Amino acid sequence: MKIKIPYQDKVTLGYSLARSAGFAVQQLSLPFFEFVTTGRRKSHHALEPQKMRAAYAELFKLLKRDSENIAKGYYPVEVLKPEKVAQHFLRYPRIIYDGYAISKRRSEKDARDFSEEAENFLKDLPEYYQRNFHFQTGGYLTRQSAELYEHQVEILFSGAADAMRRLIIPLVKEALPGDGSGLHFLEVGAGTGRLTRFMKLAYPKAKITVLDLSYPYLKKAQDNLHEFDRLDFVQGAAEDLPFQDAKFDFVYSCFLFHELPHEIRRQVIGEGFRVLKPGGCYGLVDSLQKEDTKDLEWALEQFPVDFHEPFYKNYTMNPMEGLLAAQGFTDIRRDQGFFAKALLARRGL
Numbered sequence: 001m002k003i004k005i006p007y008q009d010k011v012t013l014g015y016s017l018a019r020s021a022g023f024a025v026q027q028l029s030l031p032f033f034e035f036v037t038t039g040r041r042k043s044h045h046a047l048e049p050q051k052m053r054a055a056y057a058e059l060f061k062l063l064k065r066d067s068e069n070i071a072k073g074y075y076p077v078e079v080l081k082p083e084k085v086a087q088h089f090l091r092y093p094r095i096i097y098d099g100y101a102i103s104k105r106r107s108e109k110d111a112r113d114f115s116e117e118a119e120n121f122l123k124d125l126p127e128y129y130q131r132n133f134h135f136q137t138g139g140y141l142t143r144q145s146a147e148l149y150e151h152q153v154e155i156l157f158s159g160a161a162d163a164m165r166r167l168i169i170p171l172v173k174e175a176l177p178g179d180g181s182g183l184h185f186l187e188v189g190a191g192t193g194r195l196t197r198f199m200k201l202a203y204p205k206a207k208i209t210v211l212d213l214s215y216p217y218l219k220k221a222q223d224n225l226h227e228f229d230r231l232d233f234v235q236g237a238a239e240d241l242p243f244q245d246a247k248f249d250f251v252y253s254c255f256l257f258h259e260l261p262h263e264i265r266r267q268v269i270g271e272g273f274r275v276l277k278p279g280g281c282y283g284l285v286d287s288l289q290k291e292d293t294k295d296l297e298w299a300l301e302q303f304p305v306d307f308h309e310p311f312y313k314n315y316t317m318n319p320m321e322g323l324l325a326a327q328g329f330t331d332i333r334r335d336q337g338f339f340a341k342a343l344l345a346r347r348g349l
């Protein structure tokens with residue numbers, strides 16, 4: 001069947017597809033550079049054409065819906081504003097170089113390789129967090145890691161990470177319409193603030209408290225979001241929030257739960273429930289889980305093989321919908337696109 005796409009959506013979709021192609025090329029280039037310089041070849045198990053076709057079909061659907069969401073006014077076209085070209089391409093060689101270090105850690109299965117800078121932060125942080133997630137250099141604990149992180153994630157998802165992050169916004173806009181006047185949001189595990197930016201563009205008047213365990217990531221988020229007002233930044237743990245009961249209208253996270261042990265996932269949702277006002281909303285974007293997909297199940301199995309993600313397998317087998325319901329949340333709505341799902345739930349009155 002021929003898909004009809006209105007003109008404005010065509011322009012935004014065309015831009016997003018070109019952007020995605022750029023990141024896909026960078027993704028394919030990393031194993032190439034590694035092979036040329038070290039002779040190491042990555043398994044092509046995951047690159048079977050049929051699997052790739054299924055994945056790219058999902059990617060296309062996600063980018064198309066993202067363009068439609070802009071046209072519908074859920075969020076403005078500014079969410080697509082690119083970073084400066086020079087900044088982007090000056091970072092790319094650093095990412096190639098970092099790729100060797102990641103690959104070495106992967107082949108040695110070494111997920112506790114920390115510099116002095118990272119070691120300084122480690123001692124005060126929970127045990128489950130003291131590791132190089134994804135085998136990335138510095139884990140979440142250095143300025144360099146924070147500088148490369150967003151670009152590396154976009155490479156991993158062929159330029160679809162931002163669109164996946166935005167999946168939560170239409171759900172919350174239906175529940176909390178308007179520009180955010182008088183509303184106070186809390187984002188936990190905010191990292192470098194990528195979803196915070198999109199939330200602020202969708203809700204310019206909302207106050208957002210931005211929380212993360214990582215000082216360097218939080219500092220980077222502060223730099224990245226300097227043009228916005230009504231933001232505050234708090235270093236803290238999502239499972240032990242330093243806030244009074246019933247303070248927030250909306251609590252949310254993005255790509256956090258798959259990196260937590262099951263018991264901590266439960267505690268994070270419990271804390272979210274506690275700090276939400278009665279009637280408030282709880283939202284999350286995270287990886288698909290086993291029950292959400294047949295076509296992409298291979299990717300859910302491959303991900304923790306290629307990247308250090310010790311809690312991911314358990315995450316995929318324990319639906320977040322069940323955890324939300326068990327903590328007392330009701331009216332659970334969902335959406336999914338490419339490798340992510342978004343859930344929105346209510347704390348009853």
Ligand SMILES: C[S@@+](CC[C@H](N)C(=O)[O-])C[C@H]1O[C@@H](n2cnc3c(N)ncnc32)[C@H](O)[C@@H]1O
Nearest residue numbers: 140189190191212213214217236237238254255
């Ligand atoms: C995969 S990153 C996602 C970052 C960001 N939300 C995004 O969309 O790019 C996970 C983030 O969660 C943070 N994090 C992990 N465990 C945490 C916890 N228990 N409390 C608060 N933040 C945590 C990490 O420091 C990291 O910034």
